[in-house]
Amino acid sequence: xxxxxxxxxxxxxxxxxxxxxxxxxxxxxxxxxxxxxxxxxxxxxxxxxxxxxxxxxxxxxxxxxxxxxxxxxxxxxxxxxxxxxxxxxxxxxxxxxxxxxxxxxxxxxxxxxxxxxxxxxxxxxxxxxxxxxxxxxxxx
Numbered sequence: 001x002x003x004x005x006x007x008x009x010x011x012x013x014x015x016x017x018x019x020x021x022x023x024x025x026x027x028x029x030x031x032x033x034x035x036x037x038x039x040x041x042x043x044x045x046x047x048x049x050x051x052x053x054x055x056x057x058x059x060x061x062x063x064x065x066x067x068x069x070x071x072x073x074x075x076x077x078x079x080x081x082x083x084x085x086x087x088x089x090x091x092x093x094x095x096x097x098x099x100x101x102x103x104x105x106x107x108x109x110x111x112x113x114x115x116x117x118x119x120x121x122x123x124x125x126x127x128x129x130x131x132x133x134x135x136x137x138x139x140x
Contacts, residue, residue, distance in 0.1 A: 009035045 009031045016027035043051070 009028075012034055013024070013027040013031035016022045016030055017024060020027075022030070
């Protein structure tokens, strides 16, 4: 169908002739110009199909990149998790060694204090025994 035969173009041309008193040739020229101007920026189904296919390709590419990024992030998280586990084990071993040495030091100190206490108790016992012996000899 020719643009001059399009129902919209013919209607516009006839209106221009009727409303503004234009001749047929001028009104058809203006109607064609209006039609071309209004339809120049309209997308066709083929254009929309191309855009949809392009968007689909972009979407697939983005999904692929997201999957790659996700895999890379998972790998980095696993590495960081392993490093953190290793550091925690080192810290635990260091803390255990520190605690064990502190406990050993406290045990040694307690052992020394118990020896001193035991010695003092024996001295008191011997002192009381001496007092008792002295009192029994002095008191008939």
